[in-house]
Amino acid sequence: MMNMQVLKTVGVWMLLIVHGASMNNIHSQLVKGQKCCKENLPQTPSGCLSKVESSFTPPLNFVNTSEAPHTEVLWTPYSLKCPRGFNIAYYNLESNVSKILPSLIIEGDRIKLKWLDEIILKTTSNFCVEALPNDAYRALACRPDPNIICRDGTCVSNCCGQQEALNKDSNPRCLPTNVKKSTYNYKTISGSPIEAPSDEVIITIVPDCKTIIFLDCERYYLLPNGQLYEYEKSFTYGLNTYCITHNETGSMTGAFACHVPQSKAGTVKSYFQSVGVILSAIFLIVTVLFHIFIPELRDMQGLCLLCHMSSLIVADLALFTSYIFSQDLTRTHCIINV
Numbered sequence: 001m002m003n004m005q006v007l008k009t010v011g012v013w014m015l016l017i018v019h020g021a022s023m024n025n026i027h028s029q030l031v032k033g034q035k036c037c038k039e040n041l042p043q044t045p046s047g048c049l050s051k052v053e054s055s056f057t058p059p060l061n062f063v064n065t066s067e068a069p070h071t072e073v074l075w076t077p078y079s080l081k082c083p084r085g086f087n088i089a090y091y092n093l094e095s096n097v098s099k100i101l102p103s104l105i106i107e108g109d110r111i112k113l114k115w116l117d118e119i120i121l122k123t124t125s126n127f128c129v130e131a132l133p134n135d136a137y138r139a140l141a142c143r144p145d146p147n148i149i150c151r152d153g154t155c156v157s158n159c160c161g162q163q164e165a166l167n168k169d170s171n172p173r174c175l176p177t178n179v180k181k182s183t184y185n186y187k188t189i190s191g192s193p194i195e196a197p198s199d200e201v202i203i204t205i206v207p208d209c210k211t212i213i214f215l216d217c218e219r220y221y222l223l224p225n226g227q228l229y230e231y232e233k234s235f236t237y238g239l240n241t242y243c244i245t246h247n248e249t250g251s252m253t254g255a256f257a258c259h260v261p262q263s264k265a266g267t268v269k270s271y272f273q274s275v276g277v278i279l280s281a282i283f284l285i286v287t288v289l290f291h292i293f294i295p296e297l298r299d300m301q302g303l304c305l306l307c308h309m310s311s312l313i314v315a316d317l318a319l320f321t322s323y324i325f326s327q328d329l330t331r332t333h334c335i336i337n338v
Contacts, residue, residue, distance in 0.1 A: 029071045033058075033104070033111040034078035036128035036140055058129050058137040059093055060111070061103040073111065078128045082142035085149035091115050091139045093129070102139060104129070113139045118206040119256070120159055120166065121173040144203045146239050153201035154226045156184060159243040159256060161204045166245040166253070179250035187221040189229055197224050207241050209258035216254050228255060235260075274323040281316035284309050 035056065056075050082088055091102035091113065102115035105123065113127040127141040146155060160166055160174035162181060167173050184202075186194045220237075221229045222244070228237040242257040291297045291306045298306070 029109075031071060031073055031106055031109050031111055033073045033075045034128045035075040036078065036080060036130035056131060058104060058131075061105045061114070071106070075129075080126070080128045080140050080142070085145055086142040087145050088140050089143035091141065093137045093139055104139070113141055115141075118208065119172060119212055120206055121171060122160070123174070144205050146203055146205065149201060149203055150226075150239060153199040154197040154224070155201045155203050155239055156222070156226050157207070157239065157243040158182070158202050158204050159206055159245045162202065164246075165248045165250075177248050177250070179246075179248070182246045182250040183252065184222060184244070185252060186224050189221065189223060189231075191221060191231070194224055197226075205240070206243050207256065207258050209241065211259040212256050213259040214254055215257055217252055220255060220257075222252075228257060230257075270323060274320060277316050277320045277323065281313055281320065284313045284316065288313070 060071075060073070080088065093104065094101050102113065104111050105114045106112075107123070110125060112123045112125050114121065114123045116122075124141055127139050129137055129139050131137055146157075149155060159172075163177055163179060164174045165177045165179070167175050182202075184196060184200075186196050188194055215228075215230060219230055219232060221231060223229050223236075226239065228242045228244075229235075230237070237255075237257045242255050244255045245253050247253045288306060288309050291302055291309075
């Protein structure tokens with residue numbers, strides 16, 4: 001009888017312990033963060049010391065503010081090592097997080113870095129956080145350096161990383177996918193398909209420019225030298241001036257490119273060229289009509305001049321067409337015009 005009472009008491013205590021543990025799991029969430037290590041600083045069992053401080057509390061971005069009091073962060077040492085061709089980029093972390101400023105977000109049981117790479121939101125788990133004076137914090141992540149990576153290969157700029165796709169919302173964001181490798185369709189400048197270069201190197205970088213435009217796949221070719229060719233304007237985008245986007249299946253959907261507006265001097269020059277060419281054609285037509293209606297002008301020298309002026313009229317009209325209607329010409333008409 002005594003043994004039964006003891007067993008009941010032990011069972012009640014075990015139930016209370018299990019229930020208390022489960023309640024703690026419900027009301028508290030343990031997430032893992034990464035704190036930077038420096039080789040010239042001492043280490044402790046709890047992590048790396050970046051300075052003498054009472055606490056290490058970088059600002060976190062909580063989607064649901066009610067989660068903040070129930071979230072515990074375990075900051076573990078993480079030595080960030082960038083591969084060859086990558087440099088360390090620094091992102092200052094502010095207490096007032098937003099879509100623009102870099103911030104630390106919670107995804108599952110891990111903390112990730114979110115930042116705005118020009119116009120595309122990105123997240124990464126390959127980063128670490130370090131403390132600065134005046135209770136400030138910054139995140140360190142790896143950013144590719146095209147001048148180093150592309151030294152021994154043909155580089156193609158990708159907006160998102162491998163196994164990532166760009167969403168179709170108004171706020172572009174790189175999202176993970178199950179596709180192992182994205183596809184790249186190479187073409188010659190005339191539009192003929194061609195195989196990918198043997199020294200192909202894919203880099204993940206968004207162009208840094210004042211104005212960025214989006215190009216559909218129908219508006220550009222990816223050349224075998226890694227450049228982007230917008231055939232409607234006969235304009236070529238080189239390294240650091242474009243990046244290609246993909247969908248969930250790994251197919252190309254378009255590209256972001258640096259917009260280079262035509263200068264006022266170029267616009268005025270094009271206008272005067274068009275006016276000059278059409279005036280030249282008008283006066284040549286008038287001269288030809290004089291030679292047709294005045295028999296005395298149609299001697300041997302006049303006939304040679306008549307043929308020469310007729311050729312000039314055709315050339316002027318072709319130039320005027322290319323100036324004014326270059327955006328609307330089909331490929332066949334363009335070839336004939338040339």
